[in-house]
Amino acid sequence: MKALVCVKRVIDYNVKIRVKADKTGVETENVKMSMNPFDEIAVEEAVKMKEKGILNEIVVLSIGSESSQETIRSGLAMGGDRGILVKTTSDLEPLNVAKVISKIVEKEKPEIIIMGKQAIDDDSNQTGQMLAQICNLSQATFASKVEKNGEKFDVTREIDGGLETISVELPCIITTDLRLNEPRYASLPNIMKAKQKKIEQIDVGSFGLNLESRLEIIEVNDPPERKPGIMVQDVEELIGKLKSEAKVLS
Amino acid sequence: MKILVIAEHDNKKIKPSTLSTISAGLKIDDNIEMLIFSTGSQEIVSDSEKISGLKKVTLIKHEIFESQIAEDITKALTGFLESGEYTHILAPSTTFGKNLLPRIAAHLDVQQISDIMTVLDHETFERPIYAGNAVCKLKSKDKIKVITVRGTCFEPCKKESKNTVEVIDSSLTFDGKVNFVKHELSESDRPELTAAKIVISGGRGMQNGDNFKLLEGIADKLGAAIGASRAAVDAGFVPNDWQVGQTGKIVAPDLYIAVGISGAIQHIAGIKDSKFIVAINKDEEAPIFKFSDYGLVGDLFEVLPALEQKL
Ligand SMILES: Cc1cc2nc3c(=O)[nH]c(=O)nc-3n(C[C@H](O)[C@H](O)[C@H](O)COP(=O)(O)OP(=O)(O)OC[C@H]3O[C@@H](n4cnc5c(N)ncnc54)[C@H](O)[C@@H]3O)c2cc1C
Ligand SMILES: Nc1ncnc2c1ncn2[C@@H]1O[C@H](COP(=O)(O)O)[C@@H](O)[C@H]1O
Numbered sequence: 223m224k225a226l227v228c229v230k231r232v233i234d235y236n237v238k239i240r241v242k243a244d245k246t247g248v249e250t251e252n253v254k255m256s257m258n259p260f261d262e263i264a265v266e267e268a269v270k271m272k273e274k275g276i277l278n279e280i281v282v283l284s285i286g287s288e289s290s291q292e293t294i295r296s297g298l299a300m301g302g303d304r305g306i307l308v309k310t311t312s313d314l315e316p317l318n319v320a321k322v323i324s325k326i327v328e329k330e331k332p333e334i335i336i337m338g339k340q341a342i343d344d345d346s347n348q349t350g351q352m353l354a355q356i357c358n359l360s361q362a363t364f365a366s367k368v369e370k371n372g373e374k375f376d377v378t379r380e381i382d383g384g385l386e387t388i389s390v391e392l393p394c395i396i397t398t399d400l401r402l403n404e405p406r407y408a409s410l411p412n413i414m415k416a417k418q419k420k421i422e423q424i425d426v427g428s429f430g431l432n433l434e435s436r437l438e439i440i441e442v443n444d445p446p447e448r449k450p451g452i453m454v455q456d457v458e459e460l461i462g463k464l465k466s467e468a469k470v471l472s
Numbered sequence: 473m474k475i476l477v478i479a480e481h482d483n484k485k486i487k488p489s490t491l492s493t494i495s496a497g498l499k500i501d502d503n504i505e506m507l508i509f510s511t512g513s514q515e516i517v518s519d520s521e522k523i524s525g526l527k528k529v530t531l532i533k534h535e536i537f538e539s540q541i542a543e544d545i546t547k548a549l550t551g552f553l554e555s556g557e558y559t560h561i562l563a564p565s566t567t568f569g570k571n572l573l574p575r576i577a578a579h580l581d582v583q584q585i586s587d588i589m590t591v592l593d594h595e596t597f598e599r600p601i602y603a604g605n606a607v608c609k610l611k612s613k614d615k616i617k618v619i620t621v622r623g624t625c626f627e628p629c630k631k632e633s634k635n636t637v638e639v640i641d642s643s644l645t646f647d648g649k650v651n652f653v654k655h656e657l658s659e660s661d662r663p664e665l666t667a668a669k670i671v672i673s674g675g676r677g678m679q680n681g682d683n684f685k686l687l688e689g690i691a692d693k694l695g696a697a698i699g700a701s702r703a704a705v706d707a708g709f710v711p712n713d714w715q716v717g718q719t720g721k722i723v724a725p726d727l728y729i730a731v732g733i734s735g736a737i738q739h740i741a742g743i744k745d746s747k748f749i750v751a752i753n754k755d756e757e758a759p760i761f762k763f764s765d766y767g768l769v770g771d772l773f774e775v776l777p778a779l780e781q782k783l
Contacts, residue, residue: 235738239605248606316574317583340719344601346586351542351574360649361542363571366712376653381567382666382721383482384657384713388541391649400702400719401712436583440596440609448744451765457778460750460768468748468765470670470727471694471783 223392224279225268226332227302228323229261231286231293232343245441257293260338262300262405263398267368268336269301270403276370279303281330285310285322291421298416299408305421306330310433314426316344318433320352325429327357332393334375339364339397350397360394366401473501473594476556478549478563478572479508483538484515486523488667489564489621491628496621497562498525498629499591505530507552509537509545512639522631529635534642539652540568546575548644553580558616560594565620566666573620582614589625603718603741623666624724624745658711665716668697670727671746673716674709675701675739677732677753677772681709686776687731693783699723701733717742732772735760752776 233239233248234256240249257265271277282297284290285308294305308322327335340347354361362368362377369376371389379386380399408416426433454460464471475497480487486508497504505528510516512533520529532552536544553561553576561576563569565587577584589607590598596611597619665671672687672694684698691698699716700709716723718738724745731752733739740763743749751764754771761767768775 233602238737239602241606248602315583317578317581320578342603342718345603345718346584347570348574348577348584348586351571352578352584354542355546355575355578361571361575362650363542364567379567380712382713384655384711386539386655387653389651389653401706436612436614437585438611438613440611442601443607443609445600445604445607445744448749448763449765451749451761451763451767453761453767453769455768456770457768457775457782460766460779461782463766464727464748464750468727470748 223277223334224281224330224332225271225277225334225336226281226283226327226330227261227264227268227297228335228337228349229265229282229284229293229297230258230338230341231255231284231290232258232341235259235342241442241444245443246439247442255289257296258338258341260340260398260400263400263402264336264338265297265300265302266403266405267398272301277334281306281332283308283323283326285314285319285426287311294421295416296408298419299413300406301412302419304419307421307423308426309423310426314433315435315437316346316348317352317436318431320349320356321431321433322426322429323349323353324356325431327353334393335359335395337395337397339399350395354395360390360392362388362390362394363397364399365396366399368396368402473503473559474557475501475504475560475562476558477504477506478561478569479506479520480564480566480568481508481510481516483511483513485519486516487564487566488628488664489566489623491523492623492626493562493564493621494523494525494629495626496588496591497560500560500594503527507532507549509540509548511535511538517637517639520637521635522633523635524630524633526633526635529637531637531639532642533639534644536646541650541652542571542575543650544646545572546579547646548642549576550579551644560617560619562619562621565622569620573618577618580616580618582616582618583612584618584620585610585612586620587622588619589622603738604744605737622722624722658713662691663695663697665697665699665714665721665723668725670694670696671699671716671723671725672696672729672731673699673701673733674704674731675733676703676707678704678709684710686772689780690776690783693780701739730760730764731776733760734758735763
């Protein structure tokens, strides 16, 4: 069985974001970039499945600039078998990303597609669901547990009220939540080995898709700042302030 | 303009996040309708009758909607939309809305706008990016706008109406590629995290699940909901649906009390719209103090019992 894992290159989650002075976006020059944390979880899950014998091939896909090769390499170092880079110079919106992935799905025909539930730059949380609709594949989002059950998968999903388990037929799309697993660190030998693995490059133009943006970004701003607070000495003072100043306790 | 709000419910009551979604819709236009996919219990019908601000309420009834599987709702909804001429389709940005709405957007070939915080006009909105560390103002060029709404940014609409609910028995058949197996839902008498006026959360500093009892006494006295940081959830202290933050729940109570939480940006992302934030932490350098209105440096095992006693 083959898995396609989608990985996005994003600003590292530890970096403090700075909005550009001209309000067109956030600073990305000289900023540490990494694989989207949810996508690391996706790669890890695929590698675990391969170790259990459920999968025999893991294809790591990224859509982005030349630099996204690094992100694919990290996925290969974790245990992916080969990579595909769809090259584009523009930032694609989730609908367009889903359309591009659908072309790769047509070509590769994976039984399982694993991707993050959300990219931590745009925080859209859309691509997997859109892809499921476009390709008519079963959808299991926000997965915190995935178990093979005969010809199907039982997926436990993190929902607002607790957990939900659904059973999905293949082919399916699984989007990962944080508690699905803990991604491994790639070992040095595996990082070296990954350098030999193949990354196919495809130009996004070759699909003949209309990938025009639908959303016009007017401006990007800093969030409203909170007023600086004060320190209180003890519980009495705290309760006093909450009653008399904040008036949130009666 | 014509707006459709997809309701989230538990087949008994319409969820508060849906009421906030209606309020967001009313900022776009008052020609607004609500659509419910449900087994059609008397309870859900009577609850829907009361919701203010709506021009029309439709309930599509089918046994399959006992569990709200995205594929099933998508099939029924895309059929319903054919006759509708809706200009805007809205759902709450909860796990329900996030799971469903991108499918509808893809079906209509439009780019969804996730998690809006502000409605500027019928095509211009603000939404958080980078865990709320930046706010993006954008304009949609699509002819139908598909939108999920951040509930904490809009007051819930009132329940003072007397709507008639049009119930349509659905005769659709579903392909059953995805099936519901089970729920493990947290039972609690406390208010819902996202709707509570006061929230008290514990982090890794709580050390174990048992120690969350220290928060319970205080929550009881304040009528508060209890939340947690990701570290506390990952360590197994408390259930996952207690997680507050970028990837957990977004809360905006009048008062948020963070206990033994360091204040990572992903946690702050979920709390910074709270009116007042109180931080209790033994480390005076903890980043949480930069975001709090009132900070108290101290050992939570001493502070919490004192707080409970003095409230
Ligand atoms: C993609 C991604 C998404 C994430 N999403 C979320 C999210 O939604 N929500 C979230 O919370 N986190 C999230 N995180 C994790 C986040 O980065 C932090 O790791 C997490 O919030 C830390 O939790 P904490 O503050 O409880 O633990 P710690 O950072 O370990 O802090 C514990 C605090 O407790 C204090 N303390 C210890 N003992 C005591 C005592 N006796 N009395 C008083 N204080 C004490 C310490 O001084 C310390 O400040 C996410 C991370 C990533 C990468
Ligand atoms: N440019 C991209 N390349 C590869 N995968 C992507 C890309 N953009 C989004 N994805 C995948 O879609 C998931 C959800 O992204 P989003 O819908 O943007 O929040 C991510 O976690 C990735 O797995």
